Amino acid sequence: MVSITVSAAAKAPSFARDLPISVEVEEGSTIGELKQKINRKFPKFSTSRQKITLKGDRKPLDDATKIETVFGGKLEGAELQVKDMGPQISWKTVFLIEYVGPLIVHPIFYYFPKVFYGRDFQHSALQKYVFAFVMLHFLKRELETLFVHRFSHGTMPFLNVFKNSFHYHVLSGLLLAAHVYSPKYAAGAPAIVGTYRDNATFLKVATAVWAFAEVSNFHTHLTLRNLRPAGTKKRAIPAGYGFNLVSFPNYFFEILGWVVISVMTNSIASHFFVVVATVTMAAWALKKHKNYKKEFGKEYPRSRKAIFPFIL
Structure with missing residues (x-):
């Protein structure tokens, strides 16, 4: 298990004010699985509302993308951002x-x-x-x-x-x-x-x-x-x-x-x-x-x- 940081890309929504948080992920975990972990932490933050990006980037990461590939296999100290896309x-x-x-x-x-x-x-x-x-x-x-x-x-x-x-x-x-x-x-x-x-x-x-x-x-x-x-x-x-x-x-x-x-x-x-x-x-x-x-x-x-x- 590796811990990565998930912060708010903009102002954190009212139901996720504890951002940034540390999320433990297993080797081979995908962006979609990360969204599910965030949803378990903040039940009102459904996976469909989440837009996961690299810090400082606006391009969304696909749910099927493996997190480790985003960081070239180096997950220690990695940070991703999540943005609330509103009701879907x-x-x-x-x-x-x-x-x-x-x-x-x-x-x-x-x-x-x-x-x-x-x-x-x-x-x-x-x-x-x-x-x-x-x-x-x-x-x-x-x-x-x-x-x-x-x-x-x-x-x-x-x-x-x-x-x-x-x-x-x-x-x-x-x-x-x-x-x-x-x-x-x-x-x-x-x-x-x-x-x-x-x-x-x-x-x-x-x-x-x-x-x-x-x-x-x-x-x-x-x-x-x-x-x-x-x-x-x-x-x-x-x-x-x-x-x-x-x-x-x-x-x-x-x-x-x-x-x-x-x-x-x-x-x-x-x-x-x-x-x-x-x-x-x-x-x-x-x-x-x-x-x-x-x-x-x-x-x-x-x-x-x-x-x-x-x-x-």
């Missing part, structure tokens, strides 16, 4: 909360137009198609969260759920629903009659492209799931459908599906959502693409782009 919530719960917003908001606007627009009216074929697309998309996302996705991180700060939900509840929920299901796009409205929005062939082609994007997105999620065995954080280079061109075809197909809705409606609300979603996912893709190349080095395909084939 599981990623799965966050996703479920995010995606349920549009599933509630869109039916309210669609089925109760008199409440929002002062009168009832007949929905156009366009509105019916968009409503079906949105509901099926977010139902798919909920089911994927429950039965497909495997998360590399168990939790995230609780307050992030509000920030993350804004994108879905407000932009693809409230903003999109209020505009697309308005009388402007109702059956018989000038924006519909005699335009491509009322063309049966156009709507069928749009449906085919949208369905292609959704099925392709689902396929890439299955590929990513199969890369990570249950209960592990294993990472591997994805390959196959979509991945041969870009690192994150799931984002590309997601964007394609929303672009279809944007083209169908030519709604400023849908255009705005597509722009925000594209910029957001492109930023995620570029960051993760860089991490892939750094992690796998020469093994990672050099010609592969981040999100848009042959472009970005």
